[in-house]
Amino acid sequence: MKKVLLSAYACSPIRGSEPGNGWSWATTLAQSGFEVWCITNIEDQQATTDECNRLNLKNLHFVFVNISGRLDEYLLNTDSKTIYLHYYLWRQRASKVAKNLHDIHHFDVAHHVTFGSLQQGTFLWKLNDVKIVFGPVGGGQKALPQFKEYFGSSWKFEILRDVVSRVSLVFSSELGNTLRKADVVLVTNSDTQEMVRKTKLLKEDKLHFIIDNAVPKRMEQNVYVNREDKQKLRLLWVGRMLPRKGLKLVFHALSLVDKSVDYSLTIVGGGEQFHLVEDWIREYGLDMSRFNILGQVAFEQVIKSYQDADAFIFCSLRDSCPAQLNEAMAYGLPIITLDIHGSSLSVPENCGIKVKPLSAGQTANKIAEAIGKFHDNPEFRKSCSENAFQYAKQNTWKNKVSHVTERFY
Structure with a gap:
């Protein structure tokens, strides 16, 4: 049985997105027969321990790494920019923990899965005599300038992010050492793939493409449900309310929908822009x-929202690979999204409508037309729904982990 050290800073059985991805990597590797030690933060320590015990996975060991003093309490907040400082400090502590574990267990593979950011690299490069797998990671995607009006004052942070990203490619020792030492680098979109190539630090045969998420395990047994054709089209948006998630663009598009x-x-989710939602509705003259603004809710309520909707709309302006697109398709929801970055790759052509980015106004108008098409053409919507569900049934964590381990472990 091969021993795997998994670096999964974000890892939780009770959350979606990256924490859900980290949890799925850890549990699926263990269920596939590997002896897994997963290094993670303390955010959902009790829930993680309880669920691991419930699953009775004797070959899965969680190592919860905290940082000194009360910094976990002050900084460990995924809805705040303090999370980046926490991640930086956590990595310093986690690298020492990883070295100690490797001295004891002599791992065969050291695999970094979350956070999935190319620019920050991984501390696993410090380990010797072990195969190092980095990713899947994103980070190469950039917000398009024609959409800066939807970012508001946050656009300056997008510019700063781009500058930091370009500087990191040249001067980040953590990234440089990661790319020099890694045996395999997995990237989740073509933007990131090109960014790795520009560094000229990694041989082409070590660089591979793979989408970084799949249908959550709890959704794999979903049964397809035919939705009744009703006069009203029930749209759903799920996500953290960050400027780059593009919710304001959705409101703009709704203001252009035919009467x-x-x-x-x-609308499901919280975050830094939650307090602006009603202002945006009024700004665009919407009714x-x-x-139905639910805010941050338990995952069971998120699932009910998927079940009660007719279509899913998510027009992220910069995203490596949005997990909620897979979740929506697992419930047979046809998708409206932008044809950029991870959204473009995550949604097959026959599962919905992917809008090519044009000017802000033209893009909003095309999204409005997509909403109208789903409303006026229930047969088309049903076809997309069936295709989405069938795609989701194949996009499982078992299949994804098997693909990675068979090729790269």
């Missing part, structure tokens, strides 16, 4: 009664 289209939109 004959009867729709509602349920407040069409919107």
